[in-house]
Amino acid sequence: MMKSTYQQSVLRSNLSVVWNELVKNIKSLLAYPAILVFWAIFPIFWFIPFILQGQAFVGGFESASFAQITGSGEYVPFIVIGAVLNSYVNTLLYGMGENIRKESYQGTLDYVLAAPCNKAYVLIGKALSESVSSTIFAASQLTISVILFGMKITLGVMLPVFFIVILLMLGLYGMSLILAAFSLMYKQSYDLSQTIGYVFYIFAPVRYPVESLPTWAQIFGKLIPLTYALIIVRSFMLLGTDFSAVYLEVLALLIIDIALLLAGFYLFSWMEEKTKKSGTISHH
Amino acid sequence: MNKSNKEHRLREVKCPTGFNWSNLKAELKAVWEANIKDWKIEFAYPVSFIRQLISPLVFLLPFLLYGLVLVGEEGYSENLAQLVGTGDVVAFIFTGYILMGFIGTAVWAMGFSIRRERWFGTLEAIYVTPSSRLGQVLGMALHSTVHQILGTIIQFIVIYLTFGLALKIEGILPALAIFALMMLALYGFGIVISALGLILKEGWVVSDSLYSIMMILSPVAYPLAVLPTLAQQASYIFPTAPALIGMRSFLIENYRPEAAGNVFLHLLFLGAAWILFGVLVFRLVDVYVRKRGILKKF
Numbered sequence: 001m002m003k004s005t006y007q008q009s010v011l012r013s014n015l016s017v018v019w020n021e022l023v024k025n026i027k028s029l030l031a032y033p034a035i036l037v038f039w040a041i042f043p044i045f046w047f048i049p050f051i052l053q054g055q056a057f058v059g060g061f062e063s064a065s066f067a068q069i070t071g072s073g074e075y076v077p078f079i080v081i082g083a084v085l086n087s088y089v090n091t092l093l094y095g096m097g098e099n100i101r102k103e104s105y106q107g108t109l110d111y112v113l114a115a116p117c118n119k120a121y122v123l124i125g126k127a128l129s130e131s132v133s134s135t136i137f138a139a140s141q142l143t144i145s146v147i148l149f150g151m152k153i154t155l156g157v158m159l160p161v162f163f164i165v166i167l168l169m170l171g172l173y174g175m176s177l178i179l180a181a182f183s184l185m186y187k188q189s190y191d192l193s194q195t196i197g198y199v200f201y202i203f204a205p206v207r208y209p210v211e212s213l214p215t216w217a218q219i220f221g222k223l224i225p226l227t228y229a230l231i232i233v234r235s236f237m238l239l240g241t242d243f244s245a246v247y248l249e250v251l252a253l254l255i256i257d258i259a260l261l262l263a264g265f266y267l268f269s270w271m272e273e274k275t276k277k278s279g280t281i282s283h284h
Numbered sequence: 285m286n287k288s289n290k291e292h293r294l295r296e297v298k299c300p301t302g303f304n305w306s307n308l309k310a311e312l313k314a315v316w317e318a319n320i321k322d323w324k325i326e327f328a329y330p331v332s333f334i335r336q337l338i339s340p341l342v343f344l345l346p347f348l349l350y351g352l353v354l355v356g357e358e359g360y361s362e363n364l365a366q367l368v369g370t371g372d373v374v375a376f377i378f379t380g381y382i383l384m385g386f387i388g389t390a391v392w393a394m395g396f397s398i399r400r401e402r403w404f405g406t407l408e409a410i411y412v413t414p415s416s417r418l419g420q421v422l423g424m425a426l427h428s429t430v431h432q433i434l435g436t437i438i439q440f441i442v443i444y445l446t447f448g449l450a451l452k453i454e455g456i457l458p459a460l461a462i463f464a465l466m467m468l469a470l471y472g473f474g475i476v477i478s479a480l481g482l483i484l485k486e487g488w489v490v491s492d493s494l495y496s497i498m499m500i501l502s503p504v505a506y507p508l509a510v511l512p513t514l515a516q517q518a519s520y521i522f523p524t525a526p527a528l529i530g531m532r533s534f535l536i537e538n539y540r541p542e543a544a545g546n547v548f549l550h551l552l553f554l555g556a557a558w559i560l561f562g563v564l565v566f567r568l569v570d571v572y573v574r575k576r577g578i579l580k581k582f
Binding site for chain 1: 342489
């Protein structure tokens with residue numbers, strides 16, 4: 001009985017850590033409204049050139065050559081979906097690694113790591129706050145795209161799409177944890193996260209179908225969670241397929257997620273111990 | 285000590301005042317040293333250096349691959365040929381995109397030169413040196429321009445070997461002249477951004493927003509004809525649109541310029557206007573931040 005009460009109390013404390021970390025990060029985001037507006041609107045400006053390029057090259061909104069590879073000639077929704085899902089990479093991948101680094105800049109990292117709680121819950125709180133902000137930004141970009149480009153979205157597909165987005169976020173959490181671990185030890189995680197961002201941008205089908213890449217690059221692209229998320233979401237939204245048509249991709253995404261999360265948690269705990277022992281946690 | 289003594293003259297610190305040859309030489313030396321300092325910092329982080337060197341290629345590839353998926357592997361667009369006379373999508377995109385990196389030079393390298401010194405904690409030290417603050421910005425611009433040229437050479441080699449590039453060799457010299465005029469105007473634009481970096485806490489938001497807008501208004505991967513009329517007119521305020529049209533007309537076979545008029549004169553005018561505007565804004569902001577004592581604030 002006593003053990004049960006103790007376990008309940010521990011669970012409550014841990015949930016409180018997650019909640020307070022979430023609230024802290026959201027408050028920090030709301031303190032900079034210019035950044036909030038920027039991420040909600042400006043990523044659209046990054047893919048508008050691709051839509052204009054399409055108009056200049058094919059003279060309309062459909063391309064026969066594009067249809068041969070992707071199954072749908074409409075390049076505008078293809079580009080919009082790619083950009084919106086890629087915005088999760090931008091915010092989650094850079095956000096988590098930089099979040100730890102930010103604590104270090106602000107001089108609060110020592111306190112966070114010395115707090116009498118499991119650090120995994122602090123990270124979960126940070127990850128959740130990044131997810132909430134990423135989803136708000138993605139929803140805003142999608143809404144503006146629907147208004148600007150007349151994209152048609154069936155509400156029925158949004159639930160399975162949301163499920164896939166959660167799977168994508170889990171994979172990105174894993175990668176972010178790895179980056180956060182490197183950030184603890186080597187401080188300059190920025191270059192590493194930027195390089196991973198480049199790899200995602202080139203090898204995942206963000207702007208073009210993966211089939212347009214050479215075979216070796218396609219194989220490499222299949223190791224990236226974003227590749228599967230994009231293939232599945234585009235199948236749902238553009239081709240109108242259901243889970244049975246893409247169950248292999250869903251399974252692959254799930255396996256990559258588990259591998260990345262396990263590697264992430266293990267690396268973070270290991271690096272945390274190492275930095276505590278070496279006394280370099282608060283070093284810049 | 286006798287003032288005509290050679291040792292005394294060597295120790296004498298001359299404070300530069302007025303516009304003369306001696307001061308100009310001193311300012312150019314300050315620009316050169318700021319450039320050298322940036323190279324030294326860059327070489328201290330080799331991973332970052334290599335990443336930045338290949339980034340022009342990373343951002344160009346999606347435009348090329350997407351363009352080829354749209355028109356098919358032969359890389360010829362009928363619609364583009366109707367609009368500008370040439371349907372060669374690889375040459376069109378490549379000649380457009382090489383300039384985009386230099387916009388980044390103006391917006392990021394110059395715009396953030398002052399901000400970076402603030403991060404490093406060296407801004408106040410630089411501000412009290414007897415040299416122009418603009419020299420510091422121009423030194424960083426010089427470093428960034430050379431860096432970008434190196435990236436563009438890598439970009440050219442990879443694209444030439446992978447996709448093949450059909451450019452007119454005889455057009456390279458006039459294209460370089462246009463490029464130089466465009467850089468002059470972009471430096472003016474960069475000075476404005478660096479002034480904003482002095483007063484705005486989150487200057488990167490403004491820089492990134494301006495970069496995004498400039499990217500849309502520049503005919504990098506599409507001709508100006510696909511933009512709405514108002515956007516087409518707005519694009520002539522920035523040097524990239526006339527520079528791209530001018531360079532393409534010298535470099536691409538059968539290219540039909542989308543705008544009439546002398547590109548050289550247009551760019552000369554824009555260069556003078558942006559430099560004057562940039563220096564004016566920088567001076568005003570410089571005086572403002574020193575009067576208010578907000579130089580050190582983040």
